[in-house]
Amino acid sequence: MIELTKNEVKEILTAYADNELTDPEKIALIEQLIETDPEVRFEYMVQQQAKKFALRIRSTVSCPGNLKTSILDKIKSQTASNKH
Numbered sequence: 001m002i003e004l005t006k007n008e009v010k011e012i013l014t015a016y017a018d019n020e021l022t023d024p025e026k027i028a029l030i031e032q033l034i035e036t037d038p039e040v041r042f043e044y045m046v047q048q049q050a051k052k053f054a055l056r057i058r059s060t061v062s063c064p065g066n067l068k069t070s071i072l073d074k075i076k077s078q079t080a081s082n083k084h
Helices: 006-017 024-036 038-060 067-083
Strands: none
Touching: 006 024, 006 038, 024 038
């Protein structure tokens, strides 16, 4: 069995919650921890809720059509003024 620090568990848990974890051994480990460790289970549930919330917000909030152009123009102007 893999020995992990709390930070490593959190990092792996985030990858698992984002469906980015591909190592079968780590997947099995994190699933076991979600089942047996209340702290890990809670963190997983928090990440799942945050992800759902972000997806809900993203689908309801729209940006002005010219936002990208406006941001790029601002960057170009600041870059040009920094060169002088």
